[in-house]
Amino acid sequence: MRNVPETVHEYNIPRLNVIFVVTSLLLLGSVVWMVYRDYTREWKTYQNKSQEFEKLKLILDVKGAETKAQEANIDQLLLQLRETRQKLDEEHGIVAQLAVTESLLKTALGVATSEYQAQKSNLDQLVSQYDAMVELNPDDPLLSKKMEQIKRQREMLLQKKAVMDAAKTNHDTADAQLAKAKEAEIDLDKQVRKLTKERDLAGSKLDKLTNVRLNLVDRIPMLEFAAPFTRIQQVITEDQKYDLNFTQVSRMDRCSTCHAFIEKKDGLEPGQQGFRYSGLPHPWRSHPRLDVFLSPDSPHPVQKFGCSTCHLGWDRGVGFMSAAHTPQFYPVEKEYVYCDGLKRWMEPSTFSGLEQNYQSSHDALGSWKTSLEERRDKLAREISGKDTSQPDLAVKKDDLVRVKQDLGQVSRILASLPPVENVEKAKKESSTQARIWHDQYGWHPIHHKEDPMRPKEFVESSCLKCHLNVTWIPQKPLPEGTNGPNTGDKINQAIRLVEQAGCYACHRIQQLETTAKHKVEAGETLQAIANRYSSEPQMILASNGLTKPEDLKIGRDITVPIRVPTDRAAPTLAKIPAKVTQEWMEKWLLNPKEFRANTYMPQFWGLDNNRAGMKYTSQDGKQTFDWADRNIAEIHAITEFVFHRADATVDSPAPPPGNPENGKKLVAEVGCYGCHVEKETWEQIPAKDRMFRTRGPMLSGGGSKYSPGWLYAWLKDPSQYHEATRMPNLRLSDSDAADIASYLLQDKNHVFDEKKIPDVKPGVVDDMVVDYLQTKMPLNEAQEKCKGMSADEKNQFAGEKLVRRYGCYSCHQIRGLETEKPVSIELSDWAGKKVTQFDFGFIHMQEKNHYGFLHQKLSNPRSFDRISAKRPQEYLKMPQYNFNEEQIDLIMTAIMSLTSEKPTPASAAHLDDSQWQIENGRWLIKELNCAGCHVVEGRGGAIYAKIEQPFMRPPILAGVGIRVRPDWLYHFIKQPGDHKYRYWLNARMPTFNLTDTQMNALIRYFALLDKQPYPFEKATMAGFHPSQALVPAGERLLIDFKCLSCHAVVTPEKARENGKAAPNLMMVKDRMRPDGIIPWLNNPGDTSRPNPVTPGFGLMPPNWPDQGPSPFTNVLDGNVQTQIEAVRDYLMTYEGPPH
């Protein structure tokens, strides 16, 4: 026997066993931990909860269907159903019987027909035999016999025919009966379906509801893997790409994983009771304005745009922090309510919405249960002890079974429904969103995400990414029954404010510029290109660095600037000495808002880095100066420089003495308030009118500012002072201009007048000059050079340096500096900058981000180097605009929309040719501030608040393209004074200094807006001939309708005294489009009726109420359309009132 050697182990088995057990346990533990972590993932808890809300919704839906069924009076309905069913059964029998009869008759008809056919051929044969016999032997004795035979046969044929006809009639009757019976059958079938539909709907939903899987069995960890009903939801948007580590990747938005009902519509009328997704707390709450966002029928369907395109954030994140949620920027303390059942803080409005949802589900189920119980008892009483074979009782018996079934289901659901107490609040607290989020989701400031979500206040900053090249970002009207700001209001106001404050003048903002790329084609002139884009030849040359039209070579790619403002952001300084004194300007520069509260002229001196009392060291290091003295020296130097550079002007002669009382009246009447205010501050002007009424300067303090001669001349013709000015010519007479001037000069700002500018200290000036000189030379040389300069030379030298440093020329025209580039950095991709690129200086912020920096920069631009040790010319120079919080918020919204991230062409808001043309006009309307006086596309009419009587207001410009002839419009805009169509108005249409390109752009805009063809084929009188037959009837109607009660031309004074006036009908033939009068007369602006031509003041009544009948049946047979044509034809020949 071989000796088996004992196995020798290098390791200790028992110890190994221990290790094995321990690692197994660890592994098991980690698996359990893993499953647990997965099972309790944040998003899964939200999805589980959403099941409960779905249940609430279903309950209310079912209840709705049930109520409908009940409303239809269920007893009657059931009986009706039974009867109808019976009838249907009978009808089935009738149809079957009829079908048999019909087929029998059909056979009979077939037999009769064939017998007739046989008889006929028989007869035909006999006839031909007879003919042959006649031909052979006309005297054949057999002929008469044959003839007899034919006669007999013919009679038989007639008999057969009668039989056949009878059979046919019988069959046709049977056939018709059958068809009718079949129709009745279908009809009854439909009725049965309809009768059962509501009930079936309720029933099927109830079944569905009972089947909602809410039991825990489906939620056992691990088992739920088999058929998970929580899963990650995502939308991948091919069009919306972003830069991820230098690669363009599609957005993969997983937001709806938690925001489960984000695109669910409530489907309820305002005020209607029922379940509202919009009344749920976050994350289940539905998105606001689903008519604008997310829905497939909205302009921004979620499948195409996703979520993070607008909201930003980390698209793939499925956790609160990982998605990079950002709390509201403004740390406003608000009241929050704690919902015990959901373990969640929410705003009171959301809380009450949730409570309502729960309460109405409970109420609905409770009342349903009661009504079912009542019905059950009633039915039981009615059939107890009775013979249920009778049809109406049988119905009730059936129904009782059903009611009992329903009742069981409803009771079960009610028992499983979470109690209303679940939403009962436990506590209330005032807090900020950031703090609430911190408590609830463990939110903390994010540092490592490049594009955290936009705070709620700035979501509209995303609009500009796609909506480029438009003046107004398109808006949908607010849904009925809602008020408050509309979606898009903020960004639109923001862009307007950035334009008005002139941000773009110092900081280039490409988003506010519109250009087109163009390749010069053979035979294309510069003017043709300009016309095509509604641009100007000079601008095209300048922006392509060309000087002569001949430089435009064929095939050359050029950029065509479109919609370029005619004037700079601020008034010209090229002729400033004629307007104000040097002393006024120095005082103004010290603090412009002190003189005019609404001005966009910022303050440069006396700020956080150059306040009086702050010191700086002189260039040689030997002296210490106060910033107060330096400020005065700078202001003086700039003023000296600007006045020196200005054109030599002769003093305007003093105006003739005016009547300030009349001037005041004129200011209110002629239309100044469309663009100006007198003393109202920005905050006092209604928000919708601000952008229009702050277009021109405030009219206050004129007496402290203007040279009287200048003001008088300016009022009479602004363009003689500055050709490119935005101020139009109001065609004031000499005395009117003198009156207005005297009124404006009456108002003085005494505080301002009494302010004294301290004397300039020569030492400070020298140091300032040396400061700028020594950038080019050594200090001692600079000092030497300074000593050799006269006081004036010093001011001129330092003045220019300072104007260049602060960039005055960016907004103002200053001779010699007209072509300088904007003074500051471009902002076109500011929002795309990294936070690390911002210098927060000594400013402490809890969270350093774009918004914080921007807010600080706009509210106190110099605060960043408050305790800095720089040389004076190295200090921050952005001036202080003294914006209010609302303005800062708007400008932040606009600036945060400036990113270089571009949408793909497929998703960018695309403008077709006619939309481009409309946009050109829209831009001009904005630029000329037409909406200060008129309502255009629903916007504006700012002056209306100042004119009480509607008939005295400038007209609403709607339906212009339909009604007004383009040639007339051209002449009117060119020379408004020549056309006295609304002769009684005090407000005057000013004369604008427009080029023909601009005029055409406007006219085309009005035409295209009303979908009229351009150029205008039908719009003129060409091809139109008034019907001479209709003209007399038209005249008659004009008298009968008493049109001249309002349309009689009287003196303007008389019209105003009467309190009514209507346009001059004698101008209709020149002004109105013949085809445009018809819709106008059909419905001149009654918005309650379809297709009003203009939603006007509604002063012109529809004379043929509700499309007829005509009140005058004796004219043209009372035919409304012919009467309207007659009036049109008469007006087209109208020369004055009929006699």
Add this chain to the structure above:
Amino acid sequence: MKKTGIWIATGALLVTSGMAFAQGSISGKAILQGAAPAEKAIKMDADPYCAKTHATGVTTKHYIVGPGGGLANVFVYVKDGLAGKTFPVPKEAKLLDQQNCLYVPYVMGIQVGQLLQIQNDDSTLHNVHCMAKNNPEFNLGQPVKGMKSEKVFTKPEVMVQFKCDVHPWMFAYVGVLDHPFYAVTKEDGSFTITGLPPGEYTLEAWHHKGGTLTQKIKVEAGEAKAPDFIFKPKT
């Protein structure tokens, strides 16, 4: 025993039906405290027809004051306290007439859904311009005497202003309510609102110059007397 049961049942029936049909009414008075401002002459010469119908001249009639300061043409209605209840819409139409270039009556009430007839009794052109805010605005031309138009309001609105752009002095105010509990004060300033279910209500009185006044009132079966609405003259 059986009889007692019947008595109890009958009694209960009587009590319940009595409760269901118990109705209250409110009566009261609108008073103008102080002298009414002088009425202004209306110049109707822009339309000769109108001038002719008032050959002796015509003034505004903003304040029609009866004995004891009773103020006529005040619209009194139940503003609050009827929420959730619905009331049948009267079948008969209400008439807003235009007589001698004035709206008659110039203050009236109507229920939502009730037919409003607007008639021109003048041989001149009137345009009925309804300046509703909550209901659709409309404007009808009525160039012929006897022309009648019919309109229905769909939403409550107090008050809907009517004017005529041809005759700027013309005006009427129509109070549109979703219930029938309103009244316009008579020449002596008195009003009565009947058929009210018992309850607590807020009454509002509206005068087109004097503004609005409100008071709370409790109505039980029978007549409740509302304290006087006292208006101060305003021009």
